[in-house]
Structures are given as structure tokens and as C-alpha cells.
Amino acid sequence: MTIQVKSSKNEYPIHIGKALLKHLDELIPSHYTSVFIVADQTVASLYLNQVISGINRKNVHTTVIASGETSKSIHTFYNLHTEAIKAGLDRKSLIIALGGGMVGDLAGFVASTFMRGIDFVQLPTTILAHDSSVGGKVAINHEAGKNLIGNFHSPAMVIYDVATLQSLPEKEIRSGFAELMKEAMIANNGFYDQLLSTKLHKLDYSFLTDFLTEGMRIKAKIVEQDEKENGARKFLNFGHTLGHALEAELGYGKMTHGEAVANGMLFAATVSERLYGCDLRFKELLGWMRQNDYPILHENMDCDSLLLRMKTDKKNISGHVQMVLLKKNWLSCDEGTGGSYTLGVFERIFGGDESEMTRGIRGATTVNKNNYTEIIFHTKELLREMTIKNNVSPEDISHMFISATNDITAAFPAKAAREFPGWGHVPVMCMREMEVPGSLEKCIRIMMVVNTEKPQTEMNHIFHRDAKELRPDLIAEKER
Numbered sequence: 509m510t511i512q513v514k515s516s517k518n519e520y521p522i523h524i525g526k527a528l529l530k531h532l533d534e535l536i537p538s539h540y541t542s543v544f545i546v547a548d549q550t551v552a553s554l555y556l557n558q559v560i561s562g563i564n565r566k567n568v569h570t571t572v573i574a575s576g577e578t579s580k581s582i583h584t585f586y587n588l589h590t591e592a593i594k595a596g597l598d599r600k601s602l603i604i605a606l607g608g609g610m611v612g613d614l615a616g617f618v619a620s621t622f623m624r625g626i627d628f629v630q631l632p633t634t635i636l637a638h639d640s641s642v643g644g645k646v647a648i649n650h651e652a653g654k655n656l657i658g659n660f661h662s663p664a665m666v667i668y669d670v671a672t673l674q675s676l677p678e679k680e681i682r683s684g685f686a687e688l689m690k691e692a693m694i695a696n697n698g699f700y701d702q703l704l705s706t707k708l709h710k711l712d713y714s715f716l717t718d719f720l721t722e723g724m725r726i727k728a729k730i731v732e733q734d735e736k737e738n739g740a741r742k743f744l745n746f747g748h749t750l751g752h753a754l755e756a757e758l759g760y761g762k763m764t765h766g767e768a769v770a771n772g773m774l775f776a777a778t779v780s781e782r783l784y785g786c787d788l789r790f791k792e793l794l795g796w797m798r799q800n801d802y803p804i805l806h807e808n809m810d811c812d813s814l815l816l817r818m819k820t821d822k823k824n825i826s827g828h829v830q831m832v833l834l835k836k837n838w839l840s841c842d843e844g845t846g847g848s849y850t851l852g853v854f855e856r857i858f859g860g861d862e863s864e865m866t867r868g869i870r871g872a873t874t875v876n877k878n879n880y881t882e883i884i885f886h887t888k889e890l891l892r893e894m895t896i897k898n899n900v901s902p903e904d905i906s907h908m909f910i911s912a913t914n915d916i917t918a919a920f921p922a923k924a925a926r927e928f929p930g931w932g933h934v935p936v937m938c939m940r941e942m943e944v945p946g947s948l949e950k951c952i953r954i955m956m957v958v959n960t961e962k963p964q965t966e967m968n969h970i971f972h973r974d975a976k977e978l979r980p981d982l983i984a985e986k987e988r
């Protein structure tokens with residue numbers, strides 16, 4: 509199976525199939541003056557000899573680097589240049605990246621800078637690398653952030669021998685499937701259903717090639733449309749803003765790239781659902797991750813420092829976090845306008861579900877006359893103070909009941925809530941208050957039920973105007 513990808517510089521094939529390493533000589537053009545293979549220790553011990561004999565050429569040089577994300581550094585990058593110079597590579601030489609995403613990104617970046625750029629071929633050997641080997645993003649990490657030093661440099665070819673995927677550790681399978689899941693969520697087709705029903709412990713390898721082909725097709729289509737990430741390609745960063753922050757925060761290599769991205773996707777999916785009211789099937793995604801043993805972050809995470817990391821992501825503009833959210837088109841969430849909202853969601857997800865509960869906030873006010881303007885004005889005044897004093901945003905409100913005494917008929921007080929921006933999705937219900945002889949007249953009472961981690965004693969109940977007489981105990985308590 510071959511997929512062709514058009515880039516601004518070239519058109520390159522992605523060959524996917526079994527035992528392709530044996531046919532490298534037929535697949536890789538013979539005009540290169542020399543070949544420089546970069547592999548990490550783990551992959552080299554498994555496949556380097558096979559690749560050397562598959563290429564079957566004279567000027568073949570090899571270099572083996574330490575396994576793990578820490579090799580994606582300026583130090584290894586420089587050493588590889590030194591090795592390439594010593595091996596006598598020229599501008600007509602070829603670099604081969606044999607391995608996972610780390611080797612592909614690193615060797616690709618060396619190829620993009622060696623003598624101002626030479627060809628390179630990707631030989632991915634992990635599931636994750638189905639994603640990173642396509643599209644020409646090459647980079648190394650800076651300690652301040654992932655892939656901060658990099659380039660766009662399309663490969664001359666991708667040769668994906670799926671036989672190399674048979675013995676991957678579970679962590680690596682999870683890592684790769686997170687990126688497949690990302691592509692499936694972006695494509696929004698039946699692929700998402702298929703993946704959600706896939707059990708990684710019992711992975712059926714006969715389906716794997718089809719999954720990878722589908723993932724690479726989705727990716728190829730996007731990068732052809734937008735090679736330099738000015739538009740549609742941003743979709744491919746779904747889950748990566750928090751994902752990259754997690755990788756850096758925990759220390760590169762502690763959590764695989766895909767595992768971190770999976771947590772990032774959970775976060776981005778829930779923010780997308782809450783902001784846009786779309787259904788990305790967050791709960792099913794979370795269930796699938798739990799079932800397949802993805803590490804899911806919770807109370808140990810320091811939300812503030814993660815947010816700081818997110819603020820140094822290279823996609824940010826003027827210090828504002830740009831995070832990909834899914835709706836129908838990619839959208840960005842600007843930290844400047846959505847920061848506290850976003851951080852609230854973030855803490856809720858990773859702060860552990862158990863600590864959160866719903867609590868009620870009471871409020872009441874009165875009107876002088878049964879008149880539309882007065883009802884709306886005083887209800888708004890009350891709602892405003894209830895939300896400010898309790899630091900509540902509309903998305904924190906589970907639901908709200910508003911009662912009015914029998915003498916209020918000129919307007920539904922709930923209308924006041926609808927006039928606040930962002931309150932469109934807050935469920936509100938108006939009702940009649942019990943008629944008890946001698947009770948307060950022209951009174952509007954509110955019960956706002958909010959999701960919160962605060963203890964009951966910290967809820968601030970608000971009583972305005974004549975309604976202050978309803979709960980003098982609470983008012984006195986706050987004044988003490």
C-alpha cells in the first residue's frame with residue numbers, strides 16, 4: 509500500500525506493508541552518494557543489520573544514539589553533525605531515521621540543517637511514528653519546552669514496515685494509539701468508534717495496518733492542505749498544548765508522548781464540550797483510556813506550573829495560550845479571555861473527581877412594584893453579587909431554581925439570567941413560592957446549585973433589600 513503526499517518541496521510516497529526492510533534497495537533511489545543511518549540503541553539492536561543488508565550499498569555509515577526522549581537535545585544534534593562530517597557526507601547524501609518519533613524528529617532536523625539541508629528517509633518502527641514520520645515536522649527539545657527548536661523538512665520517503673511493530677511494549681502501543689485516537693477525533697468519522705472499541709491488551713495485529721493506514725491518510729490530507737500550520741494543520745495539535753506541558757513538567761521520557769497527549773485530549777475535549785456544547789464523547793474517551801491503562805493525572809499535578817508551561821508553548825501568541833478545541837473547525841482558546849474558566853476546568857479534571865460536589869447558594873431580594881423592569885433589574889443585581897461573592901462562572905452552575913411570591917406576575921425573573929453573556933446553557937426554572945400568611949411580599953428567592961470543591965461554610969448566601977430579614981442569622985455570621 510502506498511500513499512502519496514504532496515509538499516511544497518516534493519511529492520513523497522509512504523509505503524506501508526510487511527517485510528519492507530528487505531526491499532530497501534528497490535525502494536530507495538540509487539543516486540545518493542552515501543547513506544547515514546541514525547538509530548537508537550533499542551532499535552539498532554533489533555533492526556540495524558537488517559536495514560544495512562536491505563540497502564545493500566557501499567557508502568553506508570551508521571550511528572547509534574541513546575534511547576529515550578532525552579536524546580532529542582542540542583547536544584546529540586551537534587554530535588550527529590560531527591559524525592556526519594567525519595563520515596564525509598555531502599549535499600547528495602541521504603540520512604535515514606530508523607526508529608520512533610524521537611529518532612525521526614532528531615535525524616530529520618539534522619538532515620534539514622546539514623549543509624543547509626539534505627534528503628532523509630523515515631523508517632518508523634513504532635505506532636507513534638505513523639504520525640511523526642509524515643508532514644515534515646522535525647525538531648529537538650529545549651529544556652523550556654518540547655520541539656522548541658525545529659523546522660519543516662519533508663522526508664524523501666517514508667517506509668513503514670509494520671513487521672517491526674510486533675514486539676512493542678504496552679507503553680509504546682498506548683502512546684501510538686493516542687495519536688491514532690487524535691486523528692480519529694479530528695476526522696470525526698467511524699474510525700473513532702472503531703478505536704473506542706479496540707482493546708489494546710488484545711490488539712489484533714491484522715487490524716493494525718488498516719488503522720495506521722487510515723491515520724496516515726487523515727494526516728497526509730491535512731498536511732497537504734496546510735504544510736506550515738497556518739490553518740487546518742493546527743487540528744493535529746489537539747491535546748498537545750497540555751501534552752507538551754506535561755512532558756516537560758514531569759521530565760522528558762517519564763510519560764510517553766502519546767500518554768501525555770491523551771491526557772491533553774481529555775482536557776481539550778472537555779473544554780470543547782463545555783464551551784461549544786458539542787459532543788466529543790468525553791466519557792467514552794476517558795473510559796477507553798482507563799480500560800487501556802493510560803496514566804490519568806490527578807491531585808499530584810501542580811496546575812499553576814502546568815499553566816505556566818502552557819504559556820511557553822510555541823503556538824502561543826503574545827503570551828496567550830492557544831489551545832486547539834474541536835467543534836467542526838479548529839478553534840483557538842485565548843487564555844486572555846478564557847483563562848480562569850480554562851484553569852477551572854483543568855483543576856476539576858486533574859484535581860480528582862472526588863473532591864468536587866454540588867452545593868447550594870441561596871439568595872433573595874424584593875421589588876417595590878410588580879413591574880417588568882424592577883423584576884429584571886433586582887434579579888440581575890442579586891445574581892451578580894451571588895456569582896461574584898462565590899467566584900462562580902456560568903459553567904460552574906449545575907442548575908438554578910427561582911421562586912416568586914404570588915404578587916409577582918409581570919416577568920419571569922429567569923429572564924434576568926438569560927441576559928448575562930455565557931448563561932445560555934444554565935438550566936433555570938421559575939416557580940411559585942408557598943403562600944404563608946404574613947410572609948414577606950414581592951419576594952424573589954434563588955437557589956443556585958454549583959459544582960465546587962469548597963466546604964459548605966465557605967458558600968456566601970446573599971440577601972438584598974427587604975429580603976435581609978429572611979436570614980438575619982446568615983448575614984450576622986458573615987459580618988462577624
Ligand SMILES: O=C(O)C(=O)C[C@@H](O)[C@H](O)[C@H](O)COP(=O)(O)O
Binds near residue numbers: 639640643737
Ligand atoms: O504534524 C503535526 O502537525 C502535529 O502536530 C503532530 C503531532 O502529533 C506531533 O507530536 C508534532 O511533532 C507536534 O508538533 P509541535 O509543532 O506541536 O511541536
Ligand SMILES: [Zn+2]
Binds near residue numbers: 687765769
Ligand atoms: Zn504528537
